[in-house]
Amino acid sequence: MKQHLLLLLGCSAAVLSCTRDAPAVPDTTTTPAPTGAPVETNAPNADYRPAFAGQTRVGSVTTPASSYRSAVIASSLSSPWGVVTLPGGRLLVTEKTGRMRIVTSSGAVSEPITGLPAVNAGGQGGLLGVCLDPDFATNRMVYWSFAEARPGGNLTAIAKGRLADNERTIEGATVIYRADPAYGGTLHYGGRVVFDRTGHLVVSTGERSDLATRPQAQSVASGLGKLMRITRDGQPAPGNPVFTQAGARPELYSIGHRNPQGLAIHPVTGEVWQSEHGPRGGDELNRIQAGANYGWPTVSYGIEYGGQPIGSGIQQGTGLTQPVYYWDPVVSPSGMTFYAGNRVPEWQNNLFIGALSGTHIIRLVIDNNQVVGEERLLASEAQRFRDVTQGTDGALYAITDQGRLYRIDRP
Known part of the structure; x- marks a missing residue:
């Protein structure tokens, strides 16, 4: 274990809303070199080697305290799960129990919006991700x-x-x-929705957690453990990749996912990026390639909660796509957004991810599709950050399981 930690440190030294994102800000910044040791200081759960330098525990970067400030603008939400910016700057928020509300920039929270179908809020279920039609204004x-x-x-x-x-x-x-088949458990729904640059929905689904359903993440005939790409009417989107195995679903975009709770569109490239929960270790950040297999449960950088290897205990396999980045121990990455504003210039095109068990907001500096720096923001708040979005004012907004809504902006 100690040898593994030294290797990781050595490798580290070497190296918006869910509508279509705001107009891309040209990436004219110079990527800062990591200025410190990795932010993670706890021992990993597994003595696994990363597939390449910089795949985990990169060097840290630090935003000067004078560059931003955070403020709680609402604290009475009930288990908020998704947040998206409405035209004019207000926020539409989903609550796990089955309600939607509108929150103003001053923190006024509306009465619940009626007319929604019933949700099963047991376990990890409920009302989950939300996004607006690209033509919402009309x-x-x-x-x-x-x-x-x-x-x-x-x-x-x-x-x-x-x-x-x-x-x-x-x-x-x-x-x-509907991502069938239905299953009697109440875990691992995935649940994010985002519009891509072509005006089609990308949807994340979980593999429902249990040993009985895990293999369906690898089955192209199942809706579990996948990213789907569908039209506004729920039909397979044109231009989807073709999976040639028997019974392959035409709505599939990528397969082999565990519990993907983060989706975001890169503001410059338009590519889909995704985060997903690993087991005990092995949380992932993935750059989604159409038709790719991300490996779960055949490969994983995590282990079972009881300490046993996942499957045969391998981390790489032929035809399986590696994560851009992984965390061990877990941070439980949830909703995320790329920063496409200019309020905090050093954040331009950085990725921000809500961390649940990590109780902070992850900031990742990405260069040439590789993570080159990591920062932990708002860790002192001790909140389970569920989702992050960018407002029309260029500030970041984040919701927490404890019911808070934060604005993160320049002073």
């Missing part, structure tokens, strides 16, 4: 993910509806996609 359409009770159990479902002009209800709520 059609007022909202899309969301939720855990739905179905014959045989529960599944991740995607619905859409129109936010009424009076903003009190969702009109014509319709389920457009």
